[in-house]
Amino acid sequence: MSLVAVGSVAFDSVETPFGSRERMLGGSAVHFSLAASFFTDVRVVGVVGADFGAGELAVLERRGVATGDLERIEGGRTFFWRGRYGFDLNTAHTLDTRLNVFGDFRPALSPASRSARVLFLGNIQPDLQRDVRAQCDRAAFSALDSMNLWIDVARDSLVEAIRLVDCVILNDAEVRMLTGEASLARAARAIRELGPRLVVAKQGEYGAALYSDEGFFALPGYPLETVVDPTGAGDSFAGGFLGYLAAHAGEPLTDGLFRRALAYGTVLASFNVEEFGTERVQRLTPGEIEARYRELRNMTQFDAVPFTRPA
Amino acid sequence: MSLVAVGSVAFDSVETPFGSRERMLGGSAVHFSLAASFFTDVRVVGVVGADFGAGELAVLERRGVATGDLERIEGGRTFFWRGRYGFDLNTAHTLDTRLNVFGDFRPALSPASRSARVLFLGNIQPDLQRDVRAQCDRAAFSALDSMNLWIDVARDSLVEAIRLVDCVILNDAEVRMLTGEASLARAARAIRELGPRLVVAKQGEYGAALYSDEGFFALPGYPLETVVDPTGAGDSFAGGFLGYLAAHAGEPLTDGLFRRALAYGTVLASFNVEEFGTERVQRLTPGEIEARYRELRNMTQFDAVPFTRPA
Numbered sequence: 001m002s003l004v005a006v007g008s009v010a011f012d013s014v015e016t017p018f019g020s021r022e023r024m025l026g027g028s029a030v031h032f033s034l035a036a037s038f039f040t041d042v043r044v045v046g047v048v049g050a051d052f053g054a055g056e057l058a059v060l061e062r063r064g065v066a067t068g069d070l071e072r073i074e075g076g077r078t079f080f081w082r083g084r085y086g087f088d089l090n091t092a093h094t095l096d097t098r099l100n101v102f103g104d105f106r107p108a109l110s111p112a113s114r115s116a117r118v119l120f121l122g123n124i125q126p127d128l129q130r131d132v133r134a135q136c137d138r139a140a141f142s143a144l145d146s147m148n149l150w151i152d153v154a155r156d157s158l159v160e161a162i163r164l165v166d167c168v169i170l171n172d173a174e175v176r177m178l179t180g181e182a183s184l185a186r187a188a189r190a191i192r193e194l195g196p197r198l199v200v201a202k203q204g205e206y207g208a209a210l211y212s213d214e215g216f217f218a219l220p221g222y223p224l225e226t227v228v229d230p231t232g233a234g235d236s237f238a239g240g241f242l243g244y245l246a247a248h249a250g251e252p253l254t255d256g257l258f259r260r261a262l263a264y265g266t267v268l269a270s271f272n273v274e275e276f277g278t279e280r281v282q283r284l285t286p287g288e289i290e291a292r293y294r295e296l297r298n299m300t301q302f303d304a305v306p307f308t309r310p311a
Numbered sequence: 312m313s314l315v316a317v318g319s320v321a322f323d324s325v326e327t328p329f330g331s332r333e334r335m336l337g338g339s340a341v342h343f344s345l346a347a348s349f350f351t352d353v354r355v356v357g358v359v360g361a362d363f364g365a366g367e368l369a370v371l372e373r374r375g376v377a378t379g380d381l382e383r384i385e386g387g388r389t390f391f392w393r394g395r396y397g398f399d400l401n402t403a404h405t406l407d408t409r410l411n412v413f414g415d416f417r418p419a420l421s422p423a424s425r426s427a428r429v430l431f432l433g434n435i436q437p438d439l440q441r442d443v444r445a446q447c448d449r450a451a452f453s454a455l456d457s458m459n460l461w462i463d464v465a466r467d468s469l470v471e472a473i474r475l476v477d478c479v480i481l482n483d484a485e486v487r488m489l490t491g492e493a494s495l496a497r498a499a500r501a502i503r504e505l506g507p508r509l510v511v512a513k514q515g516e517y518g519a520a521l522y523s524d525e526g527f528f529a530l531p532g533y534p535l536e537t538v539v540d541p542t543g544a545g546d547s548f549a550g551g552f553l554g555y556l557a558a559h560a561g562e563p564l565t566d567g568l569f570r571r572a573l574a575y576g577t578v579l580a581s582f583n584v585e586e587f588g589t590e591r592v593q594r595l596t597p598g599e600i601e602a603r604y605r606e607l608r609n610m611t612q613f614d615a616v617p618f619t620r621p622a
Contacts, residue, residue, distance in 0.1 A: 017493075039618055088493045182328075182399045184516070185536045205495070206517040209531060216610050220520060220529035225496045244618060259613040290617055299527050300611050302570040306601055307350055307555060 002041045003246035004113045005032045006132050007122020007145075007235070008102055009046040009070065012277060013082040016089065018228045024277035025056045027079060028122035028145065031232030034281045035239025035268040036120075037063040038289055040246040043113050045069040045132070047105045049076035059282060069113050076101035089227050090204060109135045118246035120238060121165065123147050126157035133164045140249055143167035143198075143242055145234070151178050159194060167198040169238050172209070175201050184209070185216070198258065200241065200265075202234050210262050214255035219262055222270035222296055229276045233269045236281065240268030267292045313352045314557035315424045316343045317443050318433020318456075318546070319413055320357040320381065321390040323588060328398060329539045335588035336367045338390060339433035339456065342543030345592045346550025346579040347431075348374040349600055351557040354424050356380040356443070358416045360387035370593060380424050387412035400538050401515060420446045429557035431549060432476065434458050437468035444475045451560055454478035454509075454553055456545070462489050470505060478509040480549050483520070486512050495520070496527070509569065511552065511576075513545050521573050525566035530573055533581035533607055540587045544580045547592065551579030578603045 007029030013022045033044045043066040048056075052072065060067050079102035082095040107128060119136045121129040121144035129144055136142070142165040150158050151174060158178070162168055168175075168191055172184055181187035188199040188211035199211040205227075209218040244261040251257065267289055274280045318340030324333045344355045354377040359367075363383065371378050390413035393406040418439060430447045432440040432455035440455055447453070453476040461469050462485060469489070473479055479486075479502055483495055492498035499510040499522035510522040516538075520529040555572040562568065578600055585591045 183536050183538070185534045189536075203517060206514060207529075207531070209534070216534045217613075218518075218531035218534075218610060219613075220518070220531070223496045223520070223527045223529075225494050225500075227494070247618065256614055260616060263613050264618065286618075293617075294615065297613060297615055299529060300613075302528075302530075302574050302608060302611075303567055304605065304608055305571060306604075307558065307575065307597075 002043060002116045003036055003118045003120065003242060004043045004045060004109070004116035004136060005029050005036065005120040005122060005239075006045040006107050007032060007120075007124060008079050009044075009048050009052070010079040010081055010102075011051075012231055013080075014229055014231055014276060015084040016229050017085070017087060018226070019276070021276045023080075025059055026081070026232060026277055028232075028235040030060065030278065031235035031272065031281075032120060032122060032239040033060060033065045034063050034278055035236040035272065036243030036246070037065050038268070038284070038286060039240070039243035039264070042066065042243070043069055043116065045107050045109060045113055047071045047073060047101050049078040049101045050074050052078045059278060062282075066112070069110050071108075073101040078102075083231070085230060089230050092231070107132050107135075114138070117249045118142070118242060120242050121145070121161070122235065123150075126150050126154050126161040129161040130157065130164060133161065141166050141245060141253065143169055143238070145169050145238060146174065148174055148177060162191065163195045165196055167200065168196045169200040169202065169241070171234065172201040172203050175199065185211070200262070202237060208237065208262055208266060210258060212255065212258065217255075217259050217262065219266050219296065219300060222266055222292060223299075224270060224274065227273045230273050231277065233273050236272035237265040237269035239265075241265030263293055263296055264289070267296060313354060313427045314347055314429045314431065314553060315354045315356060315420070315427035315447060316340050316347065316431040316433060316550070317356040317418050318343060318431070318435060319390050320355075320359050320363070321392055321413070322362070323542055324391075324393040325540055325542055325587060326395040327400065327540050328396070329537070330587070332587045334391075336370055337392070337543060337588055339543075339546040341371065341589065342546035342583060342592075343431060343433060343550040344371060344376045345374055345589055346547040346583065347554030347557070348376050349579070349595070349597060350551070350554035350575070353377065353554070354380055354427065356418050356420060356424060358382045358384060358412050360389040360412045361385050363389045370589060373593075377423070380421050382419075384412040389413075394542070396541060400541050403542070418443050418446075425449070428452070428560045429553060430454070431553050432456070432472070433546065434461075437461050437465050437472040440472040441468065441475060444472065452477050452556060452564065454480055454549070456480045456549055457485065459485055459488060473502065474506045476507055478511065479507045480511040480513065480552070482545065483512040483514050486510065496522070511573065513548060519548065519573055519577060521569060523566065523569065528566070528570050528573065530577050530607065530611060533577055533603060534610075535581060535585065538584045541584050542588065544584050547583035548576040548580035550576075552576030574604055574607055575600070578607060
C-alpha cells in the first residue's frame with residue numbers, strides 16, 4: 001500500500017556535545033520517508049531549491065522513496081535550519097532558520113500521490129495540511145504532526161485539520177498546550193473528541209503513548225547510552241509508525257496492529273538519534289530493525305502472576 | 312518474610328488544584344509501609360512527637376504495620392511539611408518545613424527489626440542510612456532512596472551508603488545529578504558499578520525504569536485523568552516494589568520477579584495519588600491491586616510479529 005508524506009525538506013547544520021555537521025540532508029518529510037521506506041512504498045511531497053543536488057536525491061532514491069513530487073524551484077534555496085543541543089540533548093536551541101523556498105510552499109500532489117492509501121501530514125502550516133488532505137481524499141488512514149508555533153498562531157485552522165484526520169501525533173507538551181489540559185489522559189481524550197481515532201503522544205526519551213477507543217498503550221524509549229543527534233527523532237518515529245500501518249492498510253486496523261506500529265516507530269526513532277542527521281538510517285537494515293523490535297518487546301513484558309499475601 | 316522501613320513520619324499540609332488538607336498523616340515511612348503492607352509483614356522505624364495520636368497509629372495498625380519501633384518523644388512535635396502543587400502537579404513547592412523531633416532522629420532498631428530479611432532505607436541523612444544498614448546486617452535484600460539535598464551536602468556519605476545496598480531507588484533527575492551523566496543509561500550503570508545490583512529510576516507520570524545485570528525494563532505510569540495529590544507517590548511505589556520482593560524473599564530473586572515488583576510499585580503509586588495523603592490507600596483492597604496490575608499489563612504488551620516488506 002502506498003504512503004504519501006508531505007513536510008519539510010531541509011539542510012540542517014547541527015551542533016551537539018558529540019560534534020557538529022554542516023548542511024546535512026534533513027527535514028520532517030525526509031526523516032519520515034526514510035524510516036517508512038523499510039515497511040512500504042513511500043512518495044515524498046515537498047519543495048527544494050537549486051542547491052538540492054543529485055547526492056541528496058540519491059539518499060531518498062536508494063531507499064526506494066519516490067521523489068517525483070519534490071518540487072524544485074530554480075534560483076531558489078532549500079529550507080535551512082541551524083541548531084545546537086546542550087548537555088542533556090532534550091532541547092534544541094535554534095540559531096538560524098531560513099524558510100527560503102519552503103516559505104512559499106503550496107503542495108500540489110501528482111495523481112499517483114493523490115491516490116495514496118495512507119497520508120502523513122508533516123509539520124507544516126495547518127491550512128496547507130487541510131488542502132493536502134482534500135487533495136488526497138481517497139486515503140483510508142491519515143495522520144498529522146504539528147508544533148507549538150501553529151498552536152499559537154493558527155489554532156483554529158489546526159483544530160479544523162485535526163477534525164479531518166484519523167490520527168494526531170504530537171509531543172506530549174503540545175497535546176497539553178493544544179487542549180489546555182494538564183492531564184495527558186484528559187488532553188488526549190479532548191483531541192479524540194474532535195474526530196481522530198488515535199492520539200499518539202511522543203515523550204522523547206520516555207517513549208510514546210497511544211490513546212484510542214481500545215484504551216491506553218505505552219512504550220518506553222529504547223535505552224541508548226549515547227544519543228548523538230536527536231534531530232528528526234519524532235519524524236522517524238512517525239515514519240516507522242505509519243510505514244508499518246501502511247504496509248497493513250488492507251487489513252483491519254486493530255489495536256494489536258497499532259501497538260506493533262508504535263513499537264516500530266520507537267525502534268526507528270532510536271536508530272535515527274544514534275548518529276548525525278540521516279547517517280544511521282541510511283545504512284540501517286531490516287534485520288537490525290527486527291532485532292531491536294524483539295529487544296524492545298523483551299524490555300517491556302512481565303508475567304500475569306497474582307500476588308498472595310502470606311497468612 | 313518481614314520488611315523493615317526506616318524514614319520520616321510526618322504531618323503534611325497540602326494544597327493542590329483539587330483542594331487542600333491540613334496535617335494529614337504522611338512521611339516516607341508511612342506511605343511506604345502502607346503500600347508494602349498489602350504484600351508482606353512490615354515494621355516501621357521512625358520518630359514522632361507528643362502530637363502523634365492514637366488515630367494516626369491506628370491507620371498503620373489497621374494495615375497490620377508493626378509500630379513498636381516508632382519512637383515517641385514526649386514534649387516533642389512530629390515532623391511537619393507544608394507544600395503546594397501547581398496546575399501540572401509535577402513540582403511540589405515547599406512552603407514550610409519543621410523537622411522538629413525528626414531533626415534529632417537516631418534510629419535504634421529493636422531485635423525484631425534487626426532480624427528483618429528485607430530493608431528499606433527511606434530518604435534520611437546518609438550517615439543514618441549506613442548506621443541502620445549496619446544494625447540490620449542479616450537483611451538478604453536492602454534498598455535506599457535519597458534526594459537532591461543529600462547529593463548536594465552529603466555526597467560522599469551517600470555514595471558509601473549506596474555501596475552497602477542491593478538496590479537504589481531514585482528519581483531519574485537524581486540519578487543524573489548523582490553521577491553527572493546526562494544519559495540515564497550511563498548514569499544507572501555508574502551507580503551499579505558502585506555495588507547495587509539494581510537501579511530503579513522513578514520517572515513520575517512517565518513511570519519507572521529498572522537497570523540490572525539482566526538488562527533494561529520499563530513501565531509507563533498508570534494513566535490517570537485526575538491526580539489529586541502526588542505526595543508520597545515515590546514512597547508508595549517503593550513500598551509496592553519492595554513489599555512484593557519481600558513476600559518472595561525466600562525464592563531466587565530473578566529478573567521476572569523484579570519486573571513484577573516494578574509493576575506492583577507502579578500500581579500502588581497510582582492509587583496513592585488518586586486522593587489526598589493516605590486516604591485512598593487506607594481503603595484499598597487486594598482485589599483492586601490485582602485488577603490494576605492486570606490492566607497495566609494489558610497496556611504494555613505487544614506481539615512478536617515480524618514485519619515483511621512488500622516485494
